[in-house]
Amino acid sequence: MNSCIIPCVPEDPQGDNRWMSQHERHVSEAKEREPDVILIGDSIIQQLQLRPIWNDLFEPLHCLNFGIGGDLTQGVLWRIQNGILDNIKPKACVLHVGTNNFGNTPQEISEGILTIVNEIKSRLPDCYIILLDLLPRGAKPNQLRVRNSKVNEIIHERVKLIPRLEVITVNTGLLQSDDTLSAQDMLDYLHPTDSCYRKIFEPVHELLLHILGEAKDVDKEVVGTQ
Amino acid sequence: MNSCIIPCVPEDPQGDNRWMSQHERHVSEAKEREPDVILIGDSIIQQLQLRPIWNDLFEPLHCLNFGIGGDLTQGVLWRIQNGILDNIKPKACVLHVGTNNFGNTPQEISEGILTIVNEIKSRLPDCYIILLDLLPRGAKPNQLRVRNSKVNEIIHERVKLIPRLEVITVNTGLLQSDDTLSAQDMLDYLHPTDSCYRKIFEPVHELLLHILGEAKDVDKEVVGTQ
Numbered sequence: 001m002n003s004c005i006i007p008c009v010p011e012d013p014q015g016d017n018r019w020m021s022q023h024e025r026h027v028s029e030a031k032e033r034e035p036d037v038i039l040i041g042d043s044i045i046q047q048l049q050l051r052p053i054w055n056d057l058f059e060p061l062h063c064l065n066f067g068i069g070g071d072l073t074q075g076v077l078w079r080i081q082n083g084i085l086d087n088i089k090p091k092a093c094v095l096h097v098g099t100n101n102f103g104n105t106p107q108e109i110s111e112g113i114l115t116i117v118n119e120i121k122s123r124l125p126d127c128y129i130i131l132l133d134l135l136p137r138g139a140k141p142n143q144l145r146v147r148n149s150k151v152n153e154i155i156h157e158r159v160k161l162i163p164r165l166e167v168i169t170v171n172t173g174l175l176q177s178d179d180t181l182s183a184q185d186m187l188d189y190l191h192p193t194d195s196c197y198r199k200i201f202e203p204v205h206e207l208l209l210h211i212l213g214e215a216k217d218v219d220k221e222v223v224g225t226q
Numbered sequence: 227m228n229s230c231i232i233p234c235v236p237e238d239p240q241g242d243n244r245w246m247s248q249h250e251r252h253v254s255e256a257k258e259r260e261p262d263v264i265l266i267g268d269s270i271i272q273q274l275q276l277r278p279i280w281n282d283l284f285e286p287l288h289c290l291n292f293g294i295g296g297d298l299t300q301g302v303l304w305r306i307q308n309g310i311l312d313n314i315k316p317k318a319c320v321l322h323v324g325t326n327n328f329g330n331t332p333q334e335i336s337e338g339i340l341t342i343v344n345e346i347k348s349r350l351p352d353c354y355i356i357l358l359d360l361l362p363r364g365a366k367p368n369q370l371r372v373r374n375s376k377v378n379e380i381i382h383e384r385v386k387l388i389p390r391l392e393v394i395t396v397n398t399g400l401l402q403s404d405d406t407l408s409a410q411d412m413l414d415y416l417h418p419t420d421s422c423y424r425k426i427f428e429p430v431h432e433l434l435l436h437i438l439g440e441a442k443d444v445d446k447e448v449v450g451t452q
Contacts, residue, residue: 014328016364016371018415025365025409043414050419052278069414102240138242139251145242183251188269188295189244193276 004104004112007078010071019068019075026066027083035064035088036215037208040076040116041096043069044135044191051197057205061212064088072101073112077119085123091215092208093120096132096170098151099144099190106150113151114158117165128211129165130204131155136171139189141179166207170200230330230338233304236297245294245301252292253309261290261314262441263434266302266342267322269295270361270417277423283431287438290314298327299338303345311349317441318434319346322358322396324377325370325416332376339377340384343391354437355391356430357381362397365415367405392433396426 010019037058039045046067048054054065066084068075076097095116101109117129133155134148152169159167174185174196181189185196192200236245263284265271272293274280280291292310294301302323321342327335343355359381360374378395385393400411400422407415411422418426 014370016368016415017366018364021365021415046414049413050276069416138244139247140243142242144240187275188272189242189247190295 002104002108002111004073004101004108005077005115006074007081008072008074009078010075019071022068023079023082023084026064026079027086029064030084030086030088033064033088034062035090036062036212037092037094038064038066038084038088038090039094039096040066040080040084040120041094042067042071042100044099045094045096047191048197048201051194053194053198053201053205057201061205061208064090070100071097073097073109073116076116077112080116080119080123085120090124090127092128092130092211093124094130094132094204094208095120096134099134099137099148106147106154109147110151110154110158113155117159117162121162127164128215129162130207130211131159131165131167132170132200132204133167134171135192135200136174136181137186137190139181139183168203168207173199228330228334228337230299230327230334231303231341232300233307234298234300235304236301245297248294249305249308249310252290252305253312255290256310256312256314259290259314260288261316262288262438263318263320264290264292264310264314264316265320265322266292266306266310266346267320268293268297268326270325271320271322273417274423274427277420279420279423279427279431283427287431287434290316296326297323299323299335299342302342303338306342306345306349311346316350316353318354318356318437319350320356320358320430320434321346322360325360325363325374332373332380335373335377336380336384339381343385343388347388353390354441355388356433356437357385357391357393358396358426358430359393360397361418361426362400362407363412363416365407365409394429394433399425 046069049065098109098113120129133152136145138145156167159165174181176182185193187193272295275291324335324339346355359378362371364371382393385391400407402408411419413419
């Protein structure tokens with residue numbers, strides 16, 4: 001059985017219950033606010049909220065950030081089934097998760113990501129999904145980079161026919177000519193720095209503006225025909 | 227045997243060798259630059275480098291940041307014995323590590339921290355050490371907060387007689403009246419936000435200015451007597 005597609009609360013071996021505390025806060029935020037855009041995923045999504053680009057470009061779009069550090073596809077699935085999408089009608093959802101699914105095959109991980117896409121679509125049929133594929137990791141070539149690349153190949157192939165979904169390739173230009181990752185881009189060879197967040201998320205912001213603009217036009221049409 | 231005091235390269239179960247890549251980069255940086263201040267520790271030290279306060283207050287002091295996300299006392303010990311202190315003569319060293327030592331007792335963890343202090347002192351006898359005690363973690367009271375508090379109690383008691391060392395209590399004002407941690411201070415209930423980094427590290431910066439000023443005066447005196 002593929003663990004990546006079975007919704008699951010992660011164990012809390014460290015014993016401070018941080019995952020669940022963050023989830024509960026996200027559910028409260030979803031109840032209290034009316035986001036036009038939501039972002040769901042792991043630490044790469046979460047830490048976006050701590051960067052200057054968040055305040056500059058994302059905050060003004062009425063975004064809610066449902067990133068939790070270290071989360072897996074099965075954790076995101078559980079959270080979606082347990083409150084973070086209730087009470088809200090976002091026009092767009094940005095999704096990035098999978099790099100923490102250690103011990104799973106590329107096939108299993110991509111299945112996990114596609115299951116999340118379907119779960120979001122079934123709950124928010126009108127919501128446009130922006131799927132970011134997986135980033136390279138590690139200073140030098142390694143098995144997890146190979147794994148992430150294979151996940152990306154599968155994903156790009158499988159989502160082609162899904163309407164109102166766009167995959168954004170986020171690793172363009174990150175690998176140097178000798179296949180190393182620069183500390184200028186990822187200080188810990190996993191999480192983007194401020195400048196790297198800009199490289200990755202400026203195209204996401206552009207696409208969001210486009211989606212939100214279209215949604216606004218549709219709203220106007222609806223109002224116009226009433 | 228207390229694992230916290232045995233220098234150790236952590237396992238790399240994820241398989242991307244990030245810990246060692248970061249260590250090797252730090253050793254290169256130590257060779258190339260002449261830092262007046264070094265910071266050693268885990269992600270809480272490392273992520274300081276990604277915050278505005280780093281460029282504002284720390285970069286101008288000629289700092290090198292030897293933080294590695296997730297590191298343990300035994301990892302820091304290994305790194306100190308394997309190159310990060312070679313070739314440099316910093317005037318001050320900021321140390322913060324221990325919250326990731328899961329499965330160890332407060333006694334063991336504080337022993338690990340004190341062993342690091344001794345290791346730094348034996349290699350850099352003139353270097354002033356600023357030891358930050360452990361931060362609270364988790365949104366609500368939990369066993370790891372209790373553990374970290376006990377580590378802090380032991381540390382504060384045991385370092386009293388060590389010369390040229392100051393412990394800074396970093397958790398002042400972080401817990402709210404109902405003993406919760408605010409997401410405004412720690413989005414993931416572990417790592418400080420920008421504003422929380424300022425609360426914690428402004429006093430560190432103040433102390434560093436004082437230490438570097440004194441060191442400068444001593445340099446002047448030495449020059450004067452030549």
